[in-house]
Amino acid sequence: MTGIRRKLLVVSAHADSRTPFLVQSNENIFVRMAEPVTGSEEIPAVTENDADATSEELENNQTNAMVEEGTNLLRKMEISVAEAEKRMGKNSVNIQETYTVYLIETRPIDAVAEGHNPAPDSVWRRYSEFELLRNYFLVTFPFVVVPPLPEKRAEFVWHKLSADNMDPDFVERRRVGLENFLLRVASHSVLSNDKIFYQFLTEENGWKEVVFDTGFQAKADSRLKALNATFRVKSPDKRFVELKHYSDELQSITSQLLRVRARVADRLYGVYKVHGNYGRVFSEWSAIEREMGDGLQSAGHHMDAYASSIDDILEEEEHYADQMKEYLFYAEALRAVCRKHELMQYELETAALDLASKKQQREELATGTVRTFSFKGMTNKLFGQETQEQREAKLQVLEEQIIEGEELVKEKTIECDEFVKNAWVDMVRFKEQKDRDLKEALISYAIMQISVCKKGIQMWANAKECFSKM
Amino acid sequence: MSGIIVDPTAESASTQEITTDVSERMLDLDEDDDLEVFSKDATLADGSLFNASMPTSPASMINQFEEDADEKDIFVTVDNPESHVTAIETFITYRVLTKTTRSEFDSCEYEVRRRYQDFHWLKGRLEEAHPTLIVHPLPEKFVMKGMVERFNEDFIETRRKALHRFLNRIADHPILSCSEDFKIFLTAEASELTTHKKQGPGFLSRMGDTVRAVAATVRGVKNRPEEFTAIQEYVDTFSQKINSLDKVALRILKEQKEYLEDLKECEPMYTLWSGSEDELAEPLRGMAGCIDRCCRETGEQVNQLSENLVPALHEYVLCAETLKAVLRRRDNIQADVEAKSETLANKMTERESLKEEIDKLEDKMEFANNALKGDWERWQKNMREDIKAAFMCTAEKNIDYYEKCLAVWESFLLSQRSDLTVESSGEQDPAPQEIAKDEAPQAT
Numbered sequence: 001m002t003g004i005r006r007k008l009l010v011v012s013a014h015a016d017s018r019t020p021f022l023v024q025s026n027e028n029i030f031v032r033m034a035e036p037v038t039g040s041e042e043i044p045a046v047t048e049n050d051a052d053a054t055s056e057e058l059e060n061n062q063t064n065a066m067v068e069e070g071t072n073l074l075r076k077m078e079i080s081v082a083e084a085e086k087r088m089g090k091n092s093v094n095i096q097e098t099y100t101v102y103l104i105e106t107r108p109i110d111a112v113a114e115g116h117n118p119a120p121d122s123v124w125r126r127y128s129e130f131e132l133l134r135n136y137f138l139v140t141f142p143f144v145v146v147p148p149l150p151e152k153r154a155e156f157v158w159h160k161l162s163a164d165n166m167d168p169d170f171v172e173r174r175r176v177g178l179e180n181f182l183l184r185v186a187s188h189s190v191l192s193n194d195k196i197f198y199q200f201l202t203e204e205n206g207w208k209e210v211v212f213d214t215g216f217q218a219k220a221d222s223r224l225k226a227l228n229a230t231f232r233v234k235s236p237d238k239r240f241v242e243l244k245h246y247s248d249e250l251q252s253i254t255s256q257l258l259r260v261r262a263r264v265a266d267r268l269y270g271v272y273k274v275h276g277n278y279g280r281v282f283s284e285w286s287a288i289e290r291e292m293g294d295g296l297q298s299a300g301h302h303m304d305a306y307a308s309s310i311d312d313i314l315e316e317e318e319h320y321a322d323q324m325k326e327y328l329f330y331a332e333a334l335r336a337v338c339r340k341h342e343l344m345q346y347e348l349e350t351a352a353l354d355l356a357s358k359k360q361q362r363e364e365l366a367t368g369t370v371r372t373f374s375f376k377g378m379t380n381k382l383f384g385q386e387t388q389e390q391r392e393a394k395l396q397v398l399e400e401q402i403i404e405g406e407e408l409v410k411e412k413t414i415e416c417d418e419f420v421k422n423a424w425v426d427m428v429r430f431k432e433q434k435d436r437d438l439k440e441a442l443i444s445y446a447i448m449q450i451s452v453c454k455k456g457i458q459m460w461a462n463a464k465e466c467f468s469k470m
Numbered sequence: 471m472s473g474i475i476v477d478p479t480a481e482s483a484s485t486q487e488i489t490t491d492v493s494e495r496m497l498d499l500d501e502d503d504d505l506e507v508f509s510k511d512a513t514l515a516d517g518s519l520f521n522a523s524m525p526t527s528p529a530s531m532i533n534q535f536e537e538d539a540d541e542k543d544i545f546v547t548v549d550n551p552e553s554h555v556t557a558i559e560t561f562i563t564y565r566v567l568t569k570t571t572r573s574e575f576d577s578c579e580y581e582v583r584r585r586y587q588d589f590h591w592l593k594g595r596l597e598e599a600h601p602t603l604i605v606h607p608l609p610e611k612f613v614m615k616g617m618v619e620r621f622n623e624d625f626i627e628t629r630r631k632a633l634h635r636f637l638n639r640i641a642d643h644p645i646l647s648c649s650e651d652f653k654i655f656l657t658a659e660a661s662e663l664t665t666h667k668k669q670g671p672g673f674l675s676r677m678g679d680t681v682r683a684v685a686a687t688v689r690g691v692k693n694r695p696e697e698f699t700a701i702q703e704y705v706d707t708f709s710q711k712i713n714s715l716d717k718v719a720l721r722i723l724k725e726q727k728e729y730l731e732d733l734k735e736c737e738p739m740y741t742l743w744s745g746s747e748d749e750l751a752e753p754l755r756g757m758a759g760c761i762d763r764c765c766r767e768t769g770e771q772v773n774q775l776s777e778n779l780v781p782a783l784h785e786y787v788l789c790a791e792t793l794k795a796v797l798r799r800r801d802n803i804q805a806d807v808e809a810k811s812e813t814l815a816n817k818m819t820e821r822e823s824l825k826e827e828i829d830k831l832e833d834k835m836e837f838a839n840n841a842l843k844g845d846w847e848r849w850q851k852n853m854r855e856d857i858k859a860a861f862m863c864t865a866e867k868n869i870d871y872y873e874k875c876l877a878v879w880e881s882f883l884l885s886q887r888s889d890l891t892v893e894s895s896g897e898q899d900p901a902p903q904e905i906a907k908d909e910a911p912q913a914t
Contacts, residue, residue: 247748253739260735267729274725277718285711288704292854299861436750439886442753446760446883455877457869464865470858 023164052319078107078120079186079201081179084171085124100171101126101178102178106201123204127152130178133200137191139216142340143423144191145430147184148329156258157263158314173322180326190426233345242425244338250331253392261321265314276307295470302463309455314446323441327434334430337423344419348412355405362398363390387426498817544570544641548634551626561585564630566637568656570592574648580657586611588655591667595651596640602842603646603798604849606639607788608632626782635785639852647839692808695839700796703844716783719910723775730768737761739912756882765879768873774867782860786853793849796842803838807831830868 065072081101091097105120130149137146154170182201184189196214282300286293552563563583570578589608596605608630636861694702714864737758744754810831815823 094672102778122864152632167539246746249743253743254744257743258734262738264729264732264736267725267732270725271722274722277714277721281711281714281718283541283713288707288711292857296857313595342534360790435747437752442757443883443886445757446879449879450883451762453603453879455874456872457876460865460868464869465528467858467861467865470861 002097014155021230043395043402049356050073050130053173060435061392062437069132070357078105078177080105081182081327082122082174083122087126098166100128100166100174102175104201105180117395121202123200123202124202126179127174129200129208130181131196134181134198135220136211136214136216137185137194138336139220140194140196140214143337144188145333145337145424146191146192147181147188148326148333149181150322151172151325151329156255156262156325158262158281173318177322177326189429190422231342231346233342234349234418236342237344239424240338240420242339244342247331247335247338251328254328254331258321258324259375261317261324265317269314270308272307272310272313274307275303279304279307295466295468298462299466299470304454304461306459309459312446313455316451317445320441320445320448323437327438330430330434335425341416341419341423344416348409351405351408351412355409356404358398358402358405362402365395365398380389478842538687542642543572544568544647546637546641548630548635548637551630561587562626564633567654574653575657577657582657582659582661582663584655586629586664588667589636592640592651592655593636596646596649597651597795599651600645600844601803602838602843603643604647604789604792604796604842604845606636606791607785608636609785610788624776630775632781632785643848694801696796696803697843698800698839701842705790705793705797709787709794710784712786712790716780716787719775719780719783723780725770726768726772726775730765732773733761733768734765737765753886756885760878761880764875767874767878771867771871774864778867779860779864779875782856786857787848789853800838800842803835807835853909 011427026244075106081102082105085103086098087101088096088098091099101124103122103124105122134146136148150173169386171298185197191197196211264382279300282303286296286300287297326442516539529543545568547567549565549567551562552564553562563585566580566582567583568575568580588609591603593608596603605909609629640649646652651666654663694713740754740758740761744751744758747754807828810824810828814821814828863897
């Protein structure tokens with residue numbers, strides 16, 4: 001597989017392995033890409049092709065309100081998704097199936113720096129467990145733009161790329177995507193400190209039960225239902241409305257781009273590959289030519305080389321597509337946060353409305369005036385008033401409800417404010433990350449094109465040389 | 471159904487277009503050979519302007535310069551296509567300009583207008599007079615569906631170039647250029663030419679070829695000399711290969727065009743995206759610009775293929791057919807001799823007259839064989855040069871294409887990188903960036 005450019009990540013953790021990611025969230029998080037162990041990892045923030053680790057580091061320092069100032073790295077941890085393997089097993093409906101598991105390796109960096117070379121801790125996880133982890137994040141940290149997983153099924157494929165989940169290239173790309181996911185999570189100030197995340201990386205057995213025990217699924221179900229419902233918010237937060245709009249645009253444009261890119265890749269593949277026919281025909285033709293024979297033959301070889309060069313070129317380009325895809329899915333995550341905010345806002349407004357109406361009812365009941373039309377009021381008029389006792393009882397109930405209602409509104413308001421505060425922090429973080437990453441993606445695309453052009457120049461110069469000898 | 475021919479030399483700014491009426495004419499065997507064009511206005515430009523855009527197919531250029539070394543004394547150009555409308559038909563004529571110092575010519579400069587029909591007549595006459603000389607092919611009479619995809623303007627230009635090459639090959643040929651028919655073709659006024667055409671078997675030459683071809687399949691040759699068998703084998707293989715190459719080139723052209731169409735869709739997307747972003751707006755616009763420029767370069771590449779390589783290869787597809795015909799005609803002559811000789815063996819009477827006949831035929835055959843042998847070397851040399859030139863040109867264009875695209879992306883990279891160095895200045899040693907800049911992603 002061609003070298004996929006990676007960022008360098010390092011995750012910091014508390015020294016105490018028993019309570020790793022609790023409490024004071026995180027120290028400063030350095031970001032470093034882990035390869036399955038090469039020697040040079042002791043230096044944090046060493047970058048390969050990414051000039052931005054230090055700026056990310058700074059950004060983490062500055063923008064994340066929850067981060068402690070200072071860089072008290074007690075333990076650094078390397079994370080990588082080293083391998084993929086096929087397994088057979090019985091699934092939830094007791095049917096034999098083949099699935100792929102991925103090996104997650106973690107290792108404290110300090111140990112390596114000191115010259116020891118401890119074997120990494122490792123757990124095997126399958127894709128569905130990653131999904132479970134992500135869903136847990138979505139519910140538990142609704143204000144976070146949660147990093148996306150690599151796609152479930154291959155989409156936007158151009159014809160040579162397989163859409164089969166079992167295809168080794170797909171598996172490999174997925175492995176890289178999963179590693180990327182983990183590294184993104186591990187560099188997130190909030191997510192990286194979550195205990196469930198830590199256990200995901202370290203406790204192979206029983207992790208699922210632990211996740212379910214958090215009861216997040218119950219919350220998930222109700223939230224999911226609510227999110228899918230259509231509702232209107234009376235006074236939406238303008239910033240979130242704009243962001244939602246932006247996320248729609250981002251989603252739309254990246255998916256269109258991906259589709260066109262796949263078609264262009266297909267075409268380019270065709271152009272290069274047909275040149276291979278030159279090779280074949282030149283070779284056959286050279287057999288009957290005296291003076292031209294050698295020139296034809298060697299030109300033919302260069303045509304063959306040209307034709308086969310497209311395979312590597314498109315493999316590289318796939319990396320660009322993967323970067324686009326990540327942000328296509330990020331757009332979705334962004335949108336989800338906006339929706340959750342809407343939902344909260346809606347619930348707050350509903351609670352407030354409810355409270356207001358109850359208060360009004362109390363007033364009516366207390367003063368005997370009917371301000372607004374109601375059936376109750378009408379029937380009362382028609383069929384006679386209630387007794388004093390009845391009214392007292394009703395008032396009592398209302399009072400209680402109003403108190404509850406006020407509590408609820410207070411609660412919801414706090415919840416909403418907290419959400420907005422936290423979400424906004426993450427939005428800012430996300431935006432900066434996105435701007436950086438996409439700019440880097442464009443740059444690496446340009447680098448790739450430059451390489452393609454250089455190769456092309458060389459090949460055709462060689463061919464021209466051969467033609468000149470014909 | 472109206473359209474007007476495009477005159478490349480027209481100084482007036484009127485850009486007139488030709489309708490693609492050709493498709494209707496495709497299989498119309500009864501129609502005139504010329505490309506039928508329905509024109510609104512009859513443009514009978516005086517054509518006195520010398521066409522500044524000389525046909526510059528590398529092959530003809532190379533040949534021309536080479537012949538100069540041999541003291542070429544006759545120069546022919548074909549240019550200035552024009553459409554003519556008469557009561558009966560509409561057709562295209564081309565200006566044929568001749569400059570020569572040869573003594574057989576009364577003047578040293580001639581200018582006439584000829585239509586495809588006339589070229590076709592000339593070819594027939596030459597082939598009849600010199601059955602075993604290799605006459606360069608004419609562009610095809612009828613339009614192949616796949617080839618006329620753009621305006622007829624391109625088709626006419628392609629045809630014009632091919633006609634130019636045709637005449638030049640004849641002019642360069644030591645024997646053919648001395649042909650009386652050739653001289654008349656170059657110099658006669660239209661009416662003179664018509665009169666001359668009516669004489670002689672020219673009218674039937676088309677028929678003659680067919681008849682003889684049929685006859686050839688009936689009568690085989692018994693003792694074909696080894697060298698001609700070798701040539702036959704060569705021609706058979708060559709024909710296959712050149713046909714394949716023709717197809718390959720056409721296919722590449724097609725794929726390239728489709729690639730260009732899809733690539734064009736990327737640019738507006740990046741532009742659209744840049745509208746939603748702030749930090750990223752500039753790089754995205756830059757990206758859109760790069761893609762736009764690359765599209766233009768790809769367009770140039772496509773043009774090169776369709777104007778240069780494809781016609782060059784296609785000409786040699788036609789050459790292969792010519793070669794086959796020449797070999798067939800040579801075989802026929804030999805077959806004649808063999809047949810008559812056989813008759814001689816069997817007949818008792820009339821031996822004298824038969825013998826005379828056979829002697830004449832044998833002379834004819836010897837002459838034909840030598841002519842072919844001589845021309846064969848010539849043809850091979852021309853073929854090598856033409857093919858080499860066509861592919862060199864293609865290679866050069868491709869190099870140019872990649873160089874231009876390289877420049878586009880390098881300047882984009884530079885513009886983005888300079889932003890980066892400004893941003894992160896003071897934070898990090900720029901060295902890693904330098905390394906990254908030069909290092910292209912390596913394939914493993």
